Amino acid sequence: MRHWRPASDHAPTIARDQARSERAAKLRAFMLIAPLLVFLLVVFIGPVATLLGRSVDDQEVAAALPRTVTALSDWQWGTPVPDSAYKALVEDLREASTPASLASAAGRLNYALPGMRSQLMTTRNRLQRADGATSDFKALLESLSPKWSEPESWAAIKQASGPVTDFYLLTALDMKRGPDGSITSLPANLSAFVPSIVTTFTIALTVTILAIAFGFPFAYLMASASDRVAGILMFMVLLPFLTATMVRILAWGILLGREGVIKSGLMALGLSEPLDLLYNRTAVNIALLHIFVPYMVLPLYSVMKTVPQAHLRAAASLGATPLTVFRRVYLPQVAPGLAAGSLLVFIQCLGVFVVPAILGGAREQGLPVLIAHYVNKTLNWGLAAALSVILLVSVYLLYWLFVKLTKSATLSLGAR
């Protein structure tokens, strides 16, 4: 060493070395989580982001009628439709060489204003057959389809000009924009989605409450029983998991059905009018409770196991009545398990599709059934995505509430 340095000069070196070693440790840690992170990005975050995008995406009309959209960009509701818009629409429609190139835009406009599909298609077909020698585009269009004289048609195009829209989300909440852009709720007799949302949440809430009512005492028994008894009870809880859900649902269908055991038993006892056990709320609640109650029991059991008997005894010896012991000592300690179980049951109930579809009547068909309908039958991806967003947002709201209420580290992302 050529230069002697005082000890204090070493300090920056130490700090630098430490920073370097910390960086290396962080890098190693990141490398360890990287594969899972990528996997999550691809299979979870990606699709969810796409879904969110779908619910507000609105580019079909702008793609099919670019000139019209531009011409309408400065138009205000209440003022006459500008002549340039009529001209632009005629040009756009002449440009559309095949009906297929207009189909998706026509479909989108039809959601907003029923009749728009045929209005657009008819106009295009007639326009393609007519000769182009005219300068009064307004008169031309109105002769091809009288609806072009109504400003509502133009408002529909303007509102659908994208690139993003709140149309699907509003529809999912039974609301719509009037031609002037104001948001109004649909009258109750026309509302299509809110009742389904209410149904979904009511069923989920009912089943969660039932699961607590049945699961809590059961988990308590299990936690305080001897190991052997607890093992048997645990097997009973897990037994349903060994059977395919579909089989269980169909079994419920047979059990509760017209010729089912329960029904004929009740009838034989003279207790039952030919009352319907199947295709109603009760059947759905029973089947869902049966399927999801293990998700309540297991987290409850695992926290109940950790509450020492000495705590309950100490509380009693300190003068607390059994009810006070339960309320002030036992319940707060099992609350994270109760919240986790409720959350698991509730969220899973929001997503059930098969049970209401098979065991429920028309009034039990919740959001997932509607979503499936829009995805499979009408190919209305925007609306299906918007309904999914409502489910998703409510789940995250619940989760946030859960973390807030329990401040539990077990399910929140932060460290304790």
Next chain:
Amino acid sequence: MAPIVEFKNISKSYDGQSFVINNLNLDVQHGEFLTLLGPSGSGKTTALMMLAGFEAPTNGEIFVEGRPYSSLPPHKRDIGVVFQSYALFPHMTVGDNIAFPLQVRGHAAQDIGRKVAAALDMVRLPGVASRKPSELSGGQQQRVALARALVYEPKIVLMDEPLGALDRQLREEMQMEIKSIHARVGVTFVYVTHDQGEALTMSDRVAIFRRGVIEQIADPQTLYDRPGNAFVATFIGDSNLLTGRILGRDASRTMLEIPGAGTIAASAGDIGDGNANDAYVAIRPERILVSRSRTEDVGRNELSGTIDKTIFFGDHLKLVIRLEGGQLLQVKTETAQPFQQGQAVSASWSPEDCIAFTSPPANTRDGVVQSLKNTVAA
């Protein structure tokens, strides 16, 4: 004054076959510090839990201040319990833990605040009221548990091995602390331990438990000097246990022959008028004098042997002497003793310092085996 607690013919069986507590009769006096001491599984915790109301006696009745208590639920008993695991409520702060018994009794809020602060002062932990129990050390948690069990001034405080989880130094510190708190508050303490040192230092009286019965109940000095039987003699403190044959007995003295070594005189322990021949003689290691040659003091017992081992303990020296006839004798002496292994010596002690028993210490020869094992291992 009538005792505050009376166990009257209490028996307890968990399985309907064997008794964990067998016909127990025990009185606890007002304001005393009573310790239940005994080996593992002897029923100490069971006795305590019956008093606290968490277990019901199979037979018999427990009286507290003359009232039958067996069917009274725990929360109506007004008995504080300190558990080995402390049992502090983890979701409450220290202050809330201590306030809990006052709150469930419906005390006024300003009283509660004052009493909680006073209780924390008493256990020398001011200023931790707002912390969570998990933020305290083991010894501090123990103090909080004690404060919680005392703050509502219960009639009796029960403690089940409260210091079991602490290391030695802290344990000794807490023993002093608990003792001084007991002296200050004057509440009746019933304390469970299987650490005999703890029992001797802290208690007014100690009840020696063994297989569900009390072998002896007395103050520490009596237990140490005048054990009632060979089990107590070996369980409390170190004791040599020689086996011998009874030659004759009068009112106070028993003459015994130690095979191969000679005859000795001992004070009579549980030797009645029975005609048993075999006896056990208990002698404390620190009561034995060792010399190079026989003292020929007629007032003392004197046996010859050779030094088998010398072990240095810092403050004292332990000599293991192999007596003629083969039995081993442990002696505690000062460190400045010039004895060497193999040296022939003479061991002597006063007849008052040894007690003869006929009942075996533990199951048959267990105590002998154990005391010999101690000797050999040491």
